[in-house]
Amino acid sequence: MELKYRAPEGMNDVLPESSHLWQYVEARWRDHCHRYGYGEIRTPIMESAALxxxxxxxxxxxxxxxxxxxxxxxxxxxxKPEGTAPVVRAYLEHGLHAGGGVQKLYYITPFFRGERPQKGRYRQAHQFGAxxxxxxxxxxxxxxxxxxxxFFAGLGVPDSALQLRLNTIGCPECRPAYRDGIRQFGQANFARLCSTCQSRLERNPLRILDCKVCVAITADAPPIDPYLCDGCRTHFETLQGLLKTLGVGYVRDPRLVRGLDYYxxxxxxxxxEQGLGSQNALCGGGRYDGLVEQLGGAPTPALGVGIGVERTLLVLHALNAPLPEPPRLDAFVVAFGDAARPIALQIAQQLRMAGIACDLDLEGRSPKAQMRLANRTGARYAILLGETELQTATATVKDLASHEQTAVPQAELAAWIRQRLP
Ligand SMILES: [Zn+2]
Ligand SMILES: [Zn+2]
Structure with a gap:
């Protein structure tokens, strides 16, 4: 068949065969954030472009x-091309700062970027944010x-499979001097830098540190440490001490810089370490003490993280981490003969109202075809309704694994099945 319409390039459908995996990691993220005292925030899918x-x-x-x-x-x-600015916008719009104190907000959101799609990079991707x-x-x-x-440990990703990379980039007080230092280093090595780095050296010299092409050259770039002001040095030392106390391992990565002033x-x-190829960052984040003020609020310190949902799933698959099976039906109702079909529908409805996952044929198929369907769905029980069952107001419940059959009064079906479900 010639397809007339396709999903936009780099934007994916999630089908029932894998949507339960999304539901699983989403539920884990919600549960995890609640444990740390966060409340969920949901913001619109689009914002004023000016934001x-x-x-x-x-x-x-x-x-x-x-x-x-x-x-x-x-x-x-x-x-939205990223998740943080909308949250800060909502924080200011709803006066969440009014009560004073700290606001902890988490979310699950799609975000959109017109990049060239590749493994782990899509035009609509999804993010867990906090x-x-x-x-x-x-x-x-x-x-x-x-x-x-x-969060990753709870999903069954061992510490050895991940690396936490940590850095400090100073503050508006001490960073300008460091920026000058990197600019001078860049000028001294100008001819060896790639053309992108050459062109951004004046405007945004720190970005040469995260250029993959220029890694060998910038390996000798000066570290930020001697440039840090007392406040930034104390902050970073205290943080490293706390991570030690908590047993959180990390490596110092002086290349982790952010190009923007509010960071x-x-x-x-x-x-x-594996599963993602060249797009190997599972998550990223840091402090953005300048952003709230930049968007019109009072100076307010803040920090956050964004975790790639697609990348998390890729890593879980690559590591063979434990993943749930798709949900299966508890029961499938099979009608023998046309007279039994309305009763089958009625019984299915009663079972569903009692919390039992249940389905039945909706096409008027033969009993044999219905049994095939019951087996294909993976249901635990088939509930057989024939002439005898209709006359006696019973049903024959067949365990589809053991093939054991039991006659159960229709009025007791829900209770009978519920007792036997795990
Ligand atoms: Zn500083
Ligand atoms: Zn470069």
Missing amino acids: FERSVGETSDIVSKEMYVLERGEERFAL EIIGAAHPLADAELLAMVMA TRTTFEVVA
């Missing part, structure tokens, strides 16, 4: 090349990192 132009930055690749912009009359919207708004102390950074690693101090990512 991302202001927060992510008009010159960033995300905004300048990858964002899906929708125009309607005078208004310009964008499908944001802590209002906490400056490194206790918050430590708790967030421990929470992320515990401060802690940056991190978790990479998977």
Whole structure:
């Protein structure tokens, strides 16, 4: 068949054969976040485009090349290309700061970027997010990192399969001097840098540190440590001490920089040793102490994480982590003869109302075809309704594994099945 319509490139359908895996990791994320005192926030799928132009930055690749912009009359919207700015927008709009104290917000969201699709990178991808708004102390950074690693451990991913990479990028007080230091280093090695790095050296020199092409050159770049102000140094040292206390292992990665001014101090990512290929970052995050103010609020420290849902599933498959089976039916009702069909429908309805997962043929098929269907669905029991059963108001319940058959009064069917379900 010639297909007339296809899903947009890089956007995937999730079919019943795998949607139960999505439901599983989503449920784990919700449960995990509740355990750490988070409340769920749901924001619209699109926002004013200006929100991302202001927060992510008009010159960033995300905004300048990858964002899906929708125009309607005078208004310009964008499908969300990331999860944090909408949460901060909602935090300010609903006055969540009014009560004082810390807000812990989590979410599960799709996000949209017009990138070239490849394994682990899609134009519609999904993210587990968590944001802590209002906490400056490194206790918050430590708790967030421990929470992320515990989430993966809870999914059956061993520590040895992951690496937590940690860095600090200073603050608006101390980073300018470091930026100058990197710019000077870049100028001294200018001829060896790739053309992208050469062109961004003036505007955004820190980005040369995360360029994959220039890795060999930037290996000798100066580290940030001697540049850090007292506040940033103490923050980073305290955080590392707390991670030690919590038993959270990490490696220092001086290449983890963020190109934007509102990012401060802690940056991190978790990479998977296998399962993801070149897109091996499972999650990333850090502090963004400048963002709330940038979006019109009072200066408010904040930090957060985004975990790739598709990538998490790829890693779970690659590691053969325990995954649930698709949900199966408890029962399948089989009608022998047309007179039994309405009763079969009625019994199925009663069982469903009693919490039993149950199905039946909706096409008027023969008993033999119905039995085949019952077996194919993987149901535990077939409930057989023939002439004899109709006359005696009973049903023959057949265990489809052991083939054992039992006559059960129709009125007691639900109770009988429920007793035998795990
Ligand atoms: Zn600083
Ligand atoms: Zn480069």
